[in-house]
Amino acid sequence: MDEVRTQLSRSEAEQWLAEHAITSVRVEGTNLDGTLIGKNVSVAKFLSGLESGFAFADIAAFGLDLGNVAYFGFAMPPWRTNMGDIFLRVDTTTLCVWEPGRASVIGDFWTADGKPLSACPRHALRRAMTGAGEQGYGIKVAVEMEATVFEESLQQARLRGYRDLTPLGGAAGACYVLAKSGDWDAYMRAVVARLDELAIPWEAWNDEAASGQVELNLAIGDPLTVADRWVRARQVMREVADRLGHSVTFMAKWCDEFGQASHLNLSLERDGANAFYAPDGPSELMTHFLGGVMASMPGTTSLAMPWITSYRRLVDLEGPPTTVSWGVGNKTTAIRAVVGHPAYSRIEYRVPGSDSNVYLVLAAVIGTGLAGVDQRREPPPPSDLMAWRLPAGAERLPRTMTTAAEALAGDKALSAALGQELIDYWIGTRRWEWLTYHRHGGGPDSDLTGWEARRYFELA
Amino acid sequence: MTTSDAAGAGTAESLLVTAEDDPTPLVLSLSRTVRAAGRRPELRAAAATLTGVIGVRSSADHQSATFRSSGGRIHIVHGVSADADLVIGWDAATEFELRTLPGQDDERIAVLTAVLNPPLPPWQDAATRFWRQTGSDPGMPGKLVVRCTDTGEELALGDAPAGVILAGGANQLARTLSGLGNLFDDLYAGALSLAGTLPQLSVLCGAHWKVKFHG
Numbered sequence: 001m002d003e004v005r006t007q008l009s010r011s012e013a014e015q016w017l018a019e020h021a022i023t024s025v026r027v028e029g030t031n032l033d034g035t036l037i038g039k040n041v042s043v044a045k046f047l048s049g050l051e052s053g054f055a056f057a058d059i060a061a062f063g064l065d066l067g068n069v070a071y072f073g074f075a076m077p078p079w080r081t082n083m084g085d086i087f088l089r090v091d092t093t094t095l096c097v098w099e100p101g102r103a104s105v106i107g108d109f110w111t112a113d114g115k116p117l118s119a120c121p122r123h124a125l126r127r128a129m130t131g132a133g134e135q136g137y138g139i140k141v142a143v144e145m146e147a148t149v150f151e152e153s154l155q156q157a158r159l160r161g162y163r164d165l166t167p168l169g170g171a172a173g174a175c176y177v178l179a180k181s182g183d184w185d186a187y188m189r190a191v192v193a194r195l196d197e198l199a200i201p202w203e204a205w206n207d208e209a210a211s212g213q214v215e216l217n218l219a220i221g222d223p224l225t226v227a228d229r230w231v232r233a234r235q236v237m238r239e240v241a242d243r244l245g246h247s248v249t250f251m252a253k254w255c256d257e258f259g260q261a262s263h264l265n266l267s268l269e270r271d272g273a274n275a276f277y278a279p280d281g282p283s284e285l286m287t288h289f290l291g292g293v294m295a296s297m298p299g300t301t302s303l304a305m306p307w308i309t310s311y312r313r314l315v316d317l318e319g320p321p322t323t324v325s326w327g328v329g330n331k332t333t334a335i336r337a338v339v340g341h342p343a344y345s346r347i348e349y350r351v352p353g354s355d356s357n358v359y360l361v362l363a364a365v366i367g368t369g370l371a372g373v374d375q376r377r378e379p380p381p382p383s384d385l386m387a388w389r390l391p392a393g394a395e396r397l398p399r400t401m402t403t404a405a406e407a408l409a410g411d412k413a414l415s416a417a418l419g420q421e422l423i424d425y426w427i428g429t430r431r432w433e434w435l436t437y438h439r440h441g442g443g444p445d446s447d448l449t450g451w452e453a454r455r456y457f458e459l460a
Numbered sequence: 461m462t463t464s465d466a467a468g469a470g471t472a473e474s475l476l477v478t479a480e481d482d483p484t485p486l487v488l489s490l491s492r493t494v495r496a497a498g499r500r501p502e503l504r505a506a507a508a509t510l511t512g513v514i515g516v517r518s519s520a521d522h523q524s525a526t527f528r529s530s531g532g533r534i535h536i537v538h539g540v541s542a543d544a545d546l547v548i549g550w551d552a553a554t555e556f557e558l559r560t561l562p563g564q565d566d567e568r569i570a571v572l573t574a575v576l577n578p579p580l581p582p583w584q585d586a587a588t589r590f591w592r593q594t595g596s597d598p599g600m601p602g603k604l605v606v607r608c609t610d611t612g613e614e615l616a617l618g619d620a621p622a623g624v625i626l627a628g629g630a631n632q633l634a635r636t637l638s639g640l641g642n643l644f645d646d647l648y649a650g651a652l653s654l655a656g657t658l659p660q661l662s663v664l665c666g667a668h669w670k671v672k673f674h675g
Contacts, residue, residue, distance in 0.1 A: 059658070072644055073666040075599020076659035083658065402482055424598075428666070435669070438485045442522055444538055 008092040010050050016095065017043050017103065025095075025103045027054050028231075029088045031062050032119050032426060034306065034357030035459055036231050038088070040102075053087030053110055061086060061109065062119055062425075065432060066459045073435070074428025077118055077421045079111040086110065086117055094228055096198055106228050118421035121359035122224070128366040128417060129223055135373070137268040137275060139366060140346075142203075142220040143230045146260035146354045147237055147248050148212045149187055154247040154458070162254070162453035167212025168246055175209045187244055188214055194236045200229045209319065210257035220265075223362050230358045251456045252310045252353035253448065259313030259320060260354040264362060266369075267346040276345040281328070282337055283345070290326060290335065290347065290379040292372015292413065293365055297324045297334060297351070299411030300364045301397050302404035302430060304352035307460055308437045309452045311400055313353055316388035321350050324395040327383040334397065337382065351397065355460035360418075367417020400444070405430045474508045480537040486523045487536050488673035490516075490576070492639060493556065494534060496675070497578040507575045508532040510568060515540030515547040519559055523552065527572070548572070555640050583608060583630045584615050586637035591617035593675055594667035601660050606633060624656030624664070639672035 008016060017025070025046040028038035039054060058080050063071050079086060090107035098104035108126070109117035116123040132139050150157060151166040169184030188205050195202050201219035208215045216237070218229050234250060241248040253259035268275045268285060276286035293300075305311055313320045326335035326347075336348040352361050371377075387394075398404035405427050408414060415423050441451030475498045479491045497503040510529035517524040517540055526541040527534055540547055546566050549559035556576035560569055580586070587606040594600060595618055602620025607613070607627040628636070632651050636643055644665050646652045654661060 072662045073669055075597070075663045075666070080659050080662075081657070400482055428662075431666075431669075435485055438523065439521070443484060443524070444482075446522070 006093060008095065010047055013050060013092060013095070014043075014047055017046070020097050020103065021101060022097070022103045023101045025105060026098060027088055027090055027105055027107060029061075029107050029109055030121055030231050030357065030359055031109075032121060032357070032360070032422075032429065033066065033459075034121075034355070034360070035066075036235055037061055050090065050092075053089040053107070055085040055087055056109070057083050058086045059083050062117075065429070065436065066455045067436065069436070071429045071432045073432050074424065077425060079115075079117060085112055087112065098198070104232075106231070118419050119425045121357055121363065122227070124363040124418050124422060125223055125227055125359045125366075127419075128363040128370070131370055131417075132268065132366060135370060137270055137370075138272075139223050140220050140267050140269060140274075141223045141226050141362060142265040143218045143226055143358055144261070144263040144265070145216045145218065145230065145233060145237075145250075146208055146262065147214055147216075147234075147250050148210065148254055148260065149184070149214060149241060150212060150247045150249075151183070152247055153245045154242055157247045157457065161450050162249075162457040163450065165247070165254075167210075169207070169212055171211040175207060177207045180207060183244075183246075184212075184214075187240065187246060188216075190240045190244060191216070191237055194240055195233060198232065198236065200233055200236075202233075208258075208260070210255075210260070213258070213260060223366065227359045227362060249457045249460075250354045251452075251460050252305070252307070252355045253312045254453070254457065255448065258318055259315075261313070261320060261350065262352045262354045262356055262358060262361075264349040264352060264358070264365065265346050266349065266362075266365060268369075274343060274345050276347075277340075277342050278345075279340060281339050285373060286337070286339070286345065286347070287379065288373045288376050289369040290337065290372065291377030292368045292370065292375070293335065293347070293349070294324065294326060294379045295372065295377060296364070296368035296411050296413045298395075298398055298404065298407035299414045300361070300368065300408075301351055302401070302408040303364050303426065304349075304356050304361050305401075305404060306353075306357065306430070307355055307452075307456055308401060308433065308441065309448065309456055309460070310353045310355055311404075312448060314397060314399060321387060322397055323387045323390060324380075324397060325383045325387045326379060327385075327387070330383060330387065332385075332387040333383050334387075355456065363418060364414055368413045371413045371416065401430055401434050405434075474532045475504050476533045478533070478535045480535075483536075484523070484525070484538040485673065486518075486525050487538050489555070489639075490525055490527075490536050492671075492673060492675050493576055493578070494536070496638070497575045500578060503575055503578055506571050507534065510534060510571055510575070512546065512568065513541055513544045514568060514572060515544035516550045516556075516558070516572075517547060518552045519549045520552045550576075580631070580634040580638055583633035583637065584613075586634045587615050587617060589675070590637040590667070590671055594670055597663070597667060597670070599659070599663040600667060601656065601663075606637070608633060624654060624660050626652060626654055626656075626664070628652040636668065637671070639668065639675045643668035 087110045088107040090105040094106040108122045109120040149168040169180040203217045205216045314322050321334035325333040327333040328337045338346050442449040477494045479487050514527045524540045551557045558573050601623040603618035603623025605625045606615045608630050610630045
């Protein structure tokens with residue numbers, strides 16, 4: 001199917017819609033929690049809202065938790081009023097045919113008085129990219145997506161409270177196993193077929209470590225394009241699961257098996273060449289970028305691990321990083337540095353869970369990395385050890401939502417990168433989540449709770 | 461979110477109240493309550509007599525905590541410790557009415573009941589203290605008018621020309637402004653009323669939590 005690649009005027013959009021026999025358009029945006037939200041509008045309404053944007057109630061778009069209760073308990077930014085409107089202005093470069101008769105377009109949220117909405121993660125990522133451009137750098141990223149697919153339909157999963165489900169493809173095996181049952185293979189083939197239809201380039205998919213777990217790797221691109229593809233790919237994986245009578249979750253952990261991540265691969269380029277490349281290790285630029293990212297890693301963890309369940313993934317010796325660490329070719333550290341290759345030199349940021357908001361985490365990593373470049377910040381020494389179960393003294397990633405939020409609150413580089421309003425809004429909503437969990441979910445020592453399953457299975 | 465009540469945050473020479481790192485909301489709330497009790501000499505003296513390991517478990521949900529007390533030091537952690545020598549139920553709705561089992565006659569129950577239920581101050585004092593602790597926080601309205609619906613009396617806090625009005629009965633105002641209960645729930649249930657905006661409600665909820673957990 002066709003995808004638009006340049007901004008369209010009203011007349012060009014009208015012509016495009018007519019040529020593709022579009023009768024409705026789904027206008028979409030990602031909120032701070034990483035949820036894809038939107039409206040289906042008629043062609044006439046779409047054309048009339050091209051410049052003005054599409055109204056959303058502020059509280060409904062950015063003010064409800066995943067349990068459909070309003071977030072309270074913090075100072076609201078000026079754009080939060082008595083359920084006033086904010087506006088989604090579409091980016092017509094993302095316009096595509098989602099299915100016959102229906103188009104899809106992604107946008108950014110703006111305030112009623114025409115300012116970028118401070119809590120809009122797509123704006124935050126755009127700002128980070130602008131910052132890189134002003135320093136003369138382009139950015140390339142790639143996203144790894146992990147999810148778990150189940151034999152049961154979403155309706156069946158709901159009836160069971162999202163517990164005691166049957167992982168698709170069986171419980172036997174380890175990772176990269178090809179001897180999966182046909183239903184598992186059929187699901188992923190259907191997913192990538194839809195991605196192909198939508199012109200979302202992908203590189204690979206495979207069996208991941210836990211039962212029913214899949215990994216899908218999206219192709220490299222600029223951050224905004226890749227983040228848009230990420231949110232659409234998640235939607236595709238959900239829609240395909242539903243069509244085939246299955247269900248899928250991006251919870252960081254849905255049972256006691258291995259959790260699931262969303263690793264981000266990132267490099268800077270200058271004049272079309274990979275600026276992280278040096279023949280004998282990280283380039284000086286990459287070193288300073290690492291210095292900035294490492295310095296803010298505890299605070300960024302709040303963004304990379306947004307939910308109560310996210311922290312259940314941090315188990316030593318189970319794959320995810322647990323320490324503030326980096327190393328060359330070391331996948332036990334929080335950042336794996338890939339060095340010495342003219343094209344592939346990059347950082348692999350391994351902290352984010354599959355439940356994280358890629359727009360937001362990319363903005364944080366890019367922003368703090370660029371701050372490191374600006375300050376010529378040196379990272380701590382690389383680790384060539386196994387970065388789990390280290391003796392006392394090794395700095396660990398924050399282990400809870402509260403401690404991660406505290407680290408974020410004290411991180412000036414992240415405030416500068418994302419804006420204080422976004423940081424304050426985020427911390428306020430995380431405190432709400434923490435309180436809600438303790439009132440209705442469980443305690444620090446609880447095993448995965450039904451509250452978490454009901455809250456995160458479909459929306460995280 | 462904060463990890464307040466760090467070691468050394470005592471309320472008097474004879475009573476030191478500490479909480480675990482990264483405390484739960486219940487641990488924070490219990491710590492604040494014991495500290496509030498410690499501001500009254502008779503309760504401070506009573507609290508200083510507590511000894512042993514006492515668990516408290518909510519009768520309505522999963523929340524629980526343990527007091528480790530000795531020599532005027534009380535350390536509060538989440539969960540009921542396996543070595544607790546006394547476990548008592550408590551009522552989440554009342555914060556913190558204890559519910560003993562038949563036959564439970566440990567003399568520490570009476571002490572803990574008193575310490576966890578210090579007398580409420582007059583609503584005016586609670587409001588003044590609430591405002592002193594939160595009035596200058598980001599987003600707070602420049603003026604808070606507390607109106608007692610029992611008497612019609614009003615107390616204006618802050619000197620901005622306009623602000624919000626929080627109204628309720630004297631006892632309810634004293635409870636809420638002392639950090640008991642949940643401001644939003646009390647509004648939702650109609651026990652309190654508010655003339656203010658949604659953003660002002662939000663920041664007042666946060667102010668209430670600040671008093672509840674760190675006051």
